[in-house]
């Protein structure tokens with residue numbers, strides 16, 4: 368395998384981290400069958416409804432694509448899935464708890480269980496790439512040093528070892544996306560939401576990112592990728608059993624076999 | 627949101643401190659505000675302490691007594707003393723009145739005339755010590771009564787002119803304390819402004835921190851700690867400059883009186899050292915409130 372050059376899957380770090388966080392495991396036990404449950408959900412930014420009547424259940428370990436034309440509401444949909452937005456109607460239940468009943472600390476807790484690769488991967492430019500990747504650990508109050516073996520392995524896994532001490536603005540588009548992915552998975556989240564992860568990277572880099580996401584899925588993580596890149600979806604379908612959802616006319620549809 | 631505890635503040639969280647980017651402008655503003663305000667506070671403090679000291683010295687002297695001097699031909703002294711004591715006993719505002727003994731009078735004169743002064747053979751006036759009660763007596767009324775009944779009596783209430791001075795000193799002291807409060811308030815306001823502008827300038831940073839699961843109190847702590855330490859070091863700097871300026875004041879001299887007595891004396895030198903702690907506390911409370919408000923607004 369190409370990752371890290373060592374020919375082995377370098378991902379036990381996250382498993383190790385997970386076992387060090389009993390809270391996550393306890394919650395897993397009571398969370399029920401679905402990671403995310405959307406029930407007749409609707410959302411509007413204040414004007415007309417952008418999303419209407421959406422119901423969806425994500426089972427642990429599933430792999431989803433979310434497509435739709437630009438402006439259809441893919442980013443909005445993902446934000447509803449990690450508690451950044453609260454539905455204007457219906458329910459969004461994350462890990463068994465309705466978003467509407469969560470306070471801000473609980474939302475923060477959810478963010479640690481959902482790895483988000485933001486569309487415009489935001490980093491803290493005054494910190495190194497390694498520190499940015501370790502940021503979720505830092506904000507949860509854990510001591511991390513750049514010498515941490517798990518962190519090093521994770522950085523190697525996404526191929527950023529030689530860039531670990533760089534500042535984020537020095538990274539290329541593909542490197543930024545991989546750094547964002549590494550940051551999204553460092554807390555060993557149950558689900559990874561990636562918003563246009565291949566938005567501005569070349570095909571080879573898209574392939575590489577996809578491989579990382581497929582690998583995470585094989586480790587049992589739920590994955591949802593918002594993209595309008597049909598080539599990426601076709602490439603994924605040869606490696607993983609993926610469902611393709613499409614937002615069209617405010618509704619969520621299951622896209623068919625045309626892909 | 628949980629209150630930040632000073633213990634957590636002092637222990638420090640290197641991780642949290644790292645995530646907030648260094649902000650040049652607000653850092654300098656906080657440092658400067660704390661230093662300048664503490665510099666001023668040192669003087670307000672010195673003024674309060676010095677006037678407090680003067681007021682208490684003077685009022686002690688006031689409380690001590692006034693004296694009645696009886697200068698009369700030797701054979702009348704005893705009778706007039708008796709009469710004066712009678713008058714004083716019936717004067718409102720006089721707590722006690724007592725004729726000084728020969729020995730006491732001799733002791734009073736000794737510094738001037740030496741121990742061998744033959745008091746008995748000299749026409750030394752008899753002194754009567756008057757101790758006032760809390761209200762004090764009316765000196766003019768007493769003078770009138772004495773003039774009628776004890777022709778040789780002279781009331782010396784030289785201490786009385788100090789009463790308005792004591793009052794003035796008390797006022798100045800209150801003004802000094804008020805200045806301290808105002809200085810603290812202005813410092814709090816300036817540090818709040820600096821913290822607000824730092825928080826506003828770091829909206830993006832806060833968004834990223836929230837994205838990766840930072841709780842509000844973690845973010846607030848990072849800002850509050852930074853501003854608190856800045857205020858502390860700024861105040862420490864201002865305090866040392868203020869103390870240096872006080873040390874450079876001329877020594878207190880009898881002729882200079884009030885003006886040269888403005889410096890700090892004895893254990894009063896301790897007080898300025900509390901100013902940096904107070905500045906840190908003010909900053910801690912001000913930025914804590916600002917951060918909570920700002921984080922709610924950015925939610």
Ligand SMILES: Nc1ncnc2c1ncn2[C@@H]1O[C@H](COP(=O)(O)OP(=O)(O)O)[C@@H](O)[C@H]1O
Nearest residue numbers: 412413417435436437438439440441442443444
């Ligand atoms: N914060 C916002 N306030 C108001 N309108 C928004 C906001 N964010 C997105 N929108 C609008 O919602 C629509 C869907 O946006 P988005 O979810 O980003 O779509 P997509 O990711 O599919 O391109 C767009 O028309 C966009 O202009």
Ligand SMILES: [Mg+2]
Nearest residue numbers: 441442486562
């Ligand atoms: Mg989008």
